[in-house]
Amino acid sequence: xxxxxxxxxxxxxxxxxxxxxxxxxxxxxxxxxxxxxxxxxxxxxxxxxxxxxxxxxxxxxxxxxxxxxxxxxxxxxxxxxxxxxxxxxxxxxxxxxxxxxxxxxxxxxxxxxxxxxxxxxxxxxxxxxxxxxxxxxxxxxxxxxxxxxxxxxxxxxxxxxxxxxxxxxxxxxxxxxxxxxxxxxxxxxxxxxxxxxxxxxxxxxxxxxxxxxxxxxxxxxxxxxxxxxxxxxxxxxxxxxxxxxxxx
Amino acid sequence: xxxxxxxxxxxxxxxxxxxxxxxxxxxxxxxxxxxxxxxxxxxxxxxxxxxxxxxxxxxxxxxxxxxxxxxxxxxxxxxxxxxxxxxxxxxxxxxxxxxxxxxxxxxxxxxxxxxxxxxxxxxxxxxxxxxxxxxxxxxxxxxxxxxxxxxxxxxxxxxxxxxxxxxxxxxxxxxxxxxxxxxxxxxxxxxxxxxxxxxxxxxxxxxxxxxxxxxxxxxxxxxxxxxxxxxxxxxxxxxxxxxxxxxxxxxxxxxxxxxxxxxxxxxxxxxxxxxxxxxxxxxxxxxxxxxxxxxxxxxxxxxxxxxxxxxxx
Ligand SMILES: Cc1cc2nc3c(=O)[nH]c(=O)nc-3n(C[C@H](O)[C@H](O)[C@H](O)COP(=O)(O)OP(=O)(O)OC[C@H]3O[C@@H](n4cnc5c(N)ncnc54)[C@H](O)[C@@H]3O)c2cc1C
Ligand SMILES: Nc1ncnc2c1ncn2[C@@H]1O[C@H](COP(=O)(O)O)[C@@H](O)[C@H]1O
Numbered sequence: 001x002x003x004x005x006x007x008x009x010x011x012x013x014x015x016x017x018x019x020x021x022x023x024x025x026x027x028x029x030x031x032x033x034x035x036x037x038x039x040x041x042x043x044x045x046x047x048x049x050x051x052x053x054x055x056x057x058x059x060x061x062x063x064x065x066x067x068x069x070x071x072x073x074x075x076x077x078x079x080x081x082x083x084x085x086x087x088x089x090x091x092x093x094x095x096x097x098x099x100x101x102x103x104x105x106x107x108x109x110x111x112x113x114x115x116x117x118x119x120x121x122x123x124x125x126x127x128x129x130x131x132x133x134x135x136x137x138x139x140x141x142x143x144x145x146x147x148x149x150x151x152x153x154x155x156x157x158x159x160x161x162x163x164x165x166x167x168x169x170x171x172x173x174x175x176x177x178x179x180x181x182x183x184x185x186x187x188x189x190x191x192x193x194x195x196x197x198x199x200x201x202x203x204x205x206x207x208x209x210x211x212x213x214x215x216x217x218x219x220x221x222x223x224x225x226x227x228x229x230x231x232x233x234x235x236x237x238x239x240x241x242x243x244x245x246x247x248x
Numbered sequence: 249x250x251x252x253x254x255x256x257x258x259x260x261x262x263x264x265x266x267x268x269x270x271x272x273x274x275x276x277x278x279x280x281x282x283x284x285x286x287x288x289x290x291x292x293x294x295x296x297x298x299x300x301x302x303x304x305x306x307x308x309x310x311x312x313x314x315x316x317x318x319x320x321x322x323x324x325x326x327x328x329x330x331x332x333x334x335x336x337x338x339x340x341x342x343x344x345x346x347x348x349x350x351x352x353x354x355x356x357x358x359x360x361x362x363x364x365x366x367x368x369x370x371x372x373x374x375x376x377x378x379x380x381x382x383x384x385x386x387x388x389x390x391x392x393x394x395x396x397x398x399x400x401x402x403x404x405x406x407x408x409x410x411x412x413x414x415x416x417x418x419x420x421x422x423x424x425x426x427x428x429x430x431x432x433x434x435x436x437x438x439x440x441x442x443x444x445x446x447x448x449x450x451x452x453x454x455x456x457x458x459x460x461x462x463x464x465x466x467x468x469x470x471x472x473x474x475x476x477x478x479x480x481x482x483x484x485x486x487x488x489x490x491x492x493x494x495x496x497x498x499x500x501x502x503x504x505x506x507x508x509x510x511x512x513x514x515x516x517x518x519x520x521x522x523x524x525x526x527x528x529x530x531x532x533x534x535x536x537x538x539x540x541x542x543x544x545x546x547x548x549x550x551x552x553x554x555x556x557x558x559x560x561x
Pocket of ligand 1: 013037038120178451452453454477478479480481492493494495496497498508509510511512513514515516519529530531532535547548549550
């Protein structure tokens with residue numbers, strides 16, 4: 001079985017995001033970029049399945065600008081067998097990403113696709129579900145536990161009410177939650193090894209994908225900042241303050 | 249004029265309050281508001297939905313396959329019933345996040361996640377980058393608008409004043425059997441629900457153990473508050489995952505939020521930015537949580553929390 005993993009490059013989660021003064025976007029020049037944390041978890045899970053003998057090939061796929069080579073090398077150094085880079089300078093919205101991934105699915109015929117539950121830049125949380133719909137296959141989103149046997153996946157999902165377990169027939173799309181696993185660190189020798197692993201670059205325009213970028217961002221703005229409050233010296237003062245506000 | 253269909257969220261015969269929040273968002277969009285209730289026995293939640301102010305019609309679909317809210321099973325039924333609607337809304341809960349993108353892809357339209365404000369029937373505001381930026385989005389008027397509603401941004405619709413008609417529908421489609429529900433492990437708790445509680449007390453990594461977390465429960469019970477936690481506390485196994493507050497947990501807006509032994513990472517703060525009053529208790533005076541707290545108290549939680557509990561009892 002092949003596993004296809006979504007491996008998006010995003011602004012590192014530690015970066016304090018600033019909105020451009022002219023409201024045209026957020027500042028991304030010179031900020032640290034990193035793999036989407038949920039996608040590192042997706043890749044880790046795929047590698048573990050390969051190590052258990054349940055998969056024989058792990059492919060990372062990233063859609064983004066031409067300068068993503070070192071990002072893809074990261075995925076290869078972590079352990080992916082090969083990478084597919086769908087190259088486009090324009091940011092693409094989830095429906096377009098899902099349509100692109102569907103093309104890759106048709107090409108690669110994976111038994112499992114693992115994506116992150118959300119990309120931490122757009123926070124959309126849509127792509128996996130959209131791909132599953134277009135592919136007409138099951139989805140198991142927000143996974144915190146996954147086991148595979150007999151052509152089926154049993155997935156524990158983190159839902160608002162607690163933990164839900166689903167069984168889905170393969171092929172299927174799974175999206176990862178943070179507690180699914182802890183991604184491994186990349187070891188130095190593997191960075192060397194990754195240099196010889198293949199990266200297949202495809203121009204987005206050559207894929208014949210109909211754009212699903214229907215939404216237009218017209219203005220970006222910073223959130224309303226909360227006022228810094230006061231420090232109280234002890235419990236009695238805190239209780240007084242809360243009583244004064246009618247909260248106790 | 250807009251014609252809006254809200255997909256109801258319900259569990260164990262009860263309508264989730266998030267559905268009423270979608271009604272408030274729909275009211276801001278303006279237009280006729282209908283609610284779709286899919287279930288194996290949808291009568292009880294349908295009757296609750298019929299009472300929500302502003303709703304004029306309930307469409308109820310009873311089908312055994314609808315016993316559990318499986319996106320792959322619900323989505324094609326929604327698509328079959330979506331004709332004529334200008335907007336489809338669900339709450340931005342795990343239910344809505346799982347379901348609506350599947351519907352969107354089948355309809356071939358984009359989706360707007362986490363609507364926090366409505367500027368016009370096709371213009372919406374939503375948070376990105378864990379709430380560190382907001383973006384105003386315009387959707388094309390010639391397409392159905394699909395959106396999940398960020399529940400913490402909206403009040404619940406009033407209940408009891410109206411009585412919408414209830415119609416049943418039975419779309420003639422075969423549903424997939426490739427996805428099967430096995431079980432739901434639900435934490436049993438008599439405490440107020442984290443997402444609708446007026447007061448919430450949360451504990452972080454500093455609690456150190458599940459045993460010590462009792463301090464948080466005792467204080468919360470004295471206040472009549474719901475209980476939450478940071479991701480670190482959940483990851484360490486002190487409390488179950490459904491208690492996590494933040495970017496990847498629950499986004500809440502209680503009147504009073506008390507963060508105890510929580511540093512205030514950006515991913516946590518994004519879950520509480522709509523809280524009325526934030527109180528922080530932390531032994532580190534430099535902890536970032538103090539930058540957003542209305543009242544901060546520096547000190548050891550193991551000393552402060554028992555004192556507080558005694559003071560409010
Ligand atoms: C993609 C992503 C998503 C995330 N999503 C979430 C999310 O949804 N929710 C979330 O919470 N986190 C989330 N995180 C994790 C987040 O970055 C922080 O790691 C986490 O919030 C830290 O939890 P904490 O404040 O309990 O622990 P810490 O940061 O370790 O803070 C513990 C605090 O307790 C204080 N303390 C210690 N002992 C005492 C004592 N005796 N008395 C008083 N104070 C004491 C310390 O001074 C410290 O400030 C996410 C991270 C990533 C990368
Ligand atoms: N440009 C991209 N390249 C690769 N994978 C992507 C891309 N955009 C989204 N994905 C995948 O889809 C998941 C969910 O993204 P989103 O729906 O944008 O929140 C991500 O965690 C990735 O696994």
